[in-house]
Amino acid sequence: xxxxxxxxxxxxxxxxxxxxxxxxxxxxxxxxxxxxxxxxxxxxxxxxxxxxxxxxxxxxxxxxxxxxxxxxxxxxxxxxxxxxxxxxxxxxxxxxxxxxxxxxxxxxxxxxxxxxxxxxxxxxxxxxxxxxxxxxxxxxxxxxxxxxxxxxxxxxxxxxxxxxxxxxxxxxxxxxxxxxxxxxxxxxxxxxxxxxxxxxxxxxxxxxxxxxxxxxxxxxxxxxxxxxxxxxxxxxxxxxxxxxxxxxxxxxxxxxxxxxxxxxxxxxxxxxxxxxxxxxxxxxxxxxxxxxxxxxxxxxxxxxxxxxxxxxxxxxxxxxxxxxxxxxxxxxxxxxxxxxxxxx
Amino acid sequence: xxxxxxxxxxxxxxxxxxxxxxxxxxxxxxxxxxxxxxxxxxxxxxxxxxxxxxxxxxxxxxxxxxxxxxxxxxxxxxxxxxxxxxxxxxxxxxxxxxxxxxxxxxxxxxxxxxxxxxxxxxxxxxxxxxxxxxxxxxxxxxxxxxxxxxxxxxxxxxxxxxxxxxxxxxxxxxxxxxxxxxxxxxxxxxxxxxxxxxxxxxxxxxxxxxxxxxxxxxxxxxxxxxxxxxxxxxxxxxxxxxxxxxxxxxxxxxxxxxxxxxxxxxxxxxxxxxxxxxxxxxxxxxxx
Numbered sequence: 238x239x240x241x242x243x244x245x246x247x248x249x250x251x252x253x254x255x256x257x258x259x260x261x262x263x264x265x266x267x268x269x270x271x272x273x274x275x276x277x278x279x280x281x282x283x284x285x286x287x288x289x290x291x292x293x294x295x296x297x298x299x300x301x302x303x304x305x306x307x308x309x310x311x312x313x314x315x316x317x318x319x320x321x322x323x324x325x326x327x328x329x330x331x332x333x334x335x336x337x338x339x340x341x342x343x344x345x346x347x348x349x350x351x352x353x354x355x356x357x358x359x360x361x362x363x364x365x366x367x368x369x370x371x372x373x374x375x376x377x378x379x380x381x382x383x384x385x386x387x388x389x390x391x392x393x394x395x396x397x398x399x400x401x402x403x404x405x406x407x408x409x410x411x412x413x414x415x416x417x418x419x420x421x422x423x424x425x426x427x428x429x430x431x432x433x434x435x436x437x438x439x440x441x442x443x444x445x446x447x448x449x450x451x452x453x454x455x456x457x458x459x460x461x462x463x464x465x466x467x468x469x470x471x472x473x474x475x476x477x478x479x480x481x482x483x484x485x486x487x488x489x490x491x492x493x494x495x496x497x498x499x500x501x502x503x504x505x506x507x508x509x510x511x512x513x514x515x516x517x518x519x520x521x522x523x524x525x526x527x528x529x530x531x532x533x534x535x536x537x538x539x540x541x542x543x544x545x546x547x548x549x550x551x552x553x554x555x556x557x558x559x560x561x562x563x564x565x566x567x568x569x570x571x572x573x574x575x576x577x578x579x580x581x
Numbered sequence: 582x583x584x585x586x587x588x589x590x591x592x593x594x595x596x597x598x599x600x601x602x603x604x605x606x607x608x609x610x611x612x613x614x615x616x617x618x619x620x621x622x623x624x625x626x627x628x629x630x631x632x633x634x635x636x637x638x639x640x641x642x643x644x645x646x647x648x649x650x651x652x653x654x655x656x657x658x659x660x661x662x663x664x665x666x667x668x669x670x671x672x673x674x675x676x677x678x679x680x681x682x683x684x685x686x687x688x689x690x691x692x693x694x695x696x697x698x699x700x701x702x703x704x705x706x707x708x709x710x711x712x713x714x715x716x717x718x719x720x721x722x723x724x725x726x727x728x729x730x731x732x733x734x735x736x737x738x739x740x741x742x743x744x745x746x747x748x749x750x751x752x753x754x755x756x757x758x759x760x761x762x763x764x765x766x767x768x769x770x771x772x773x774x775x776x777x778x779x780x781x782x783x784x785x786x787x788x789x790x791x792x793x794x795x796x797x798x799x800x801x802x803x804x805x806x807x808x809x810x811x812x813x814x815x816x817x818x819x820x821x822x823x824x825x826x827x828x829x830x831x832x833x834x835x836x837x838x839x840x841x842x843x844x845x846x847x848x849x850x851x852x853x854x855x856x857x858x859x860x861x862x863x864x865x866x867x868x869x
Contacts, residue, residue, distance in 0.1 A: 282766075283765070284765075286675065287679040288683060291675070291683070291689070291692045291740075293676065294692050294736060294737065300714070304709065355609065357613075359608070363607060367606060380613060380614075382617065383617050385790060389794065389821045389824050389825050393839055394620045397840075471603070496701050500701075502705045527705050530708075531800055535800065535801045553705075557702060558698055
């Protein structure tokens with residue numbers, strides 16, 4: 238780390254007569270020092286309070302786990318593992334199976350990765366390796382601006398702009414050209430799995446590309462120079478000297494994006510169609526774990542209904558935690574624990 | 582010297598691949614920027630036409646009646662965010678101080694890991710937890726419950742950025758203070774934290790901006806309200822909730838207002854962040 242980054246403390250010279258505020262009222266604290274007895278009580282109190290705050294963070298996580306486990310107890314005892322393997326979601330008959338939601342979450346997230354990964358890596362490569370320096374700052378700022386837009390605004394845009402485009406142009410075209418695969422069949426509603434995947438992709442591009450960029454920047458310069466010196470073109474240099482070295486970190490960035498996509502709620506809820514069905518076609522409406530919580534939690538009347546929803550929440554929580562922990566480890570393995578510049 | 586002599590011969594295939602990949606990566610940049618511009622353009626075009634005095638001063642009208650606004654939701658968002666900051670900022674900064682000043686050990690590592698994990702918990706799940714903690718006990722939805730949910734989301738971000746900012750303060754400054762006989766807690770608060778103030782505030786603003794547009798954790802905590810409400814233990818409207826409700830409604834008038842609400846939300850978030858940045862750089866907080 239360069240010394241230039243270290244902020245200089247701003248002290249003003251204390252006025253010997255009055256001891257300004259900037260002199261931090263040292264006279265207060267020097268007095269006991271001269272007496273030779275410094276009270277340790279305030280120090281211990283302060284340290285205790287800060288420790289409390291630190292451990293409160295752990296406490297929060299414990300609280301989350303506790304609330305979810307207690308809340309889902311009823312449903313767990315009623316259905317056991319079957320809960321995750323059956324697809325009958327019927328509040329009227331108190332029958333709950335979470336499979337359609339798990340399917341919807343997985344498919345929409347994977348679809349978003351398929352779209353977002355090449356784009357984000359491309360942007361990161363362009364910014365770190367190709368872009369003129371003057372463009373670099375602007376580009377990274379604008380891509381990060383995408384991350385500042387609230388989820389509900391993405392949803393709003395998707396409903397009124399993206400979905401009509403999909404319905405009128407993209408889906409008929411895909412149906413005609415790729416309909417034989419079975420992935421693009423059925424009536425073009427606009428809303429559905431495809432819309433959810435696309436909006437999710439737009440939302441996770443900033444995180445994947447900013448972390449990929451961070452990982453690419455840590456690749457030592459001499460790697461690039463070495464490959465270039467062997468006569469490689471720029472692309473060969475990027476492929477052999479940069480991307481290959483940053484592989485683990487890029488995979489980490491992708492998994493971090495996956496973690497985001499899995500838990501994303503509002504935008505998906507607004508465009509996925511909210512129908513608990515498992516369909517092969519990406520045009521068909523679906524439902525995700527997060528959206529069923531968003532839609533049905535306040536309306537859940539029976540205890541078992543509420544408990545089943547909380548169990549979905551617990552499952553979502555566990556999956557995202559595993560995914561995130563995995564991603565952190567992979568990013569760390571490349572950046573070697575250097576403090577991240579982006580707050581992910 | 583002739584450049585042909587130093588440059589090795591590059592086959593047309595390799596040259597073409599190089600060109601192609603350069604072109605493709607420029608294409609990705611354009612594809613990524615396209616939705617960004619589209620979103621902002623639509624926000625401004627659709628939003629500006631719908632913002633008027635009534636929108637900013639009135640409460641929602643019943644379905645079918647034109648006019649009305651989101652004043653109660655704007656204020657409600659303020660109340661909920663205020664509660665969230667009141668709870669989340671002290672806890673987050675405290676945890677950050679713990680991490681940098683008392684946590685250079687395995688306890689600190691544990692807290693660090695947990696706060697990164699907490700950062701990845703889906704916001705809707707945090708909503709369930711706040712529901713269990715506050716709503717179930719109080720037996721009704723409230724601004725307080727919404728504030729608690731958002732506070733839980735703010736803590737890990739604030740803790741980690743505060744830690745990073747405090748670590749940038751050189752050790753020698755702390756030692757100088759100790760050498761003058763200043764106690765440790767006093768050094769931490771008046772020297773270390775004060776030196777890092779602008780960074781810490783930037784971190785707080787980042788966390789604030791992140792939760793300001795959150796909708797999912799408010800759905801079953803603050804719940805929303807069509808009328809004025811300033812009581813913290815009553816269901817409260819929030820801008821993001823109102824946008825959601827209006828966007829999925831079948832009424833054109835409400836769609837129009839949803840765009841206006843989205844524009845107001847973005848402007849509020851951006852200006853809050855900008856105001857604090859400017860204050861930190863030039864204004865009253867400069868030198869703090």
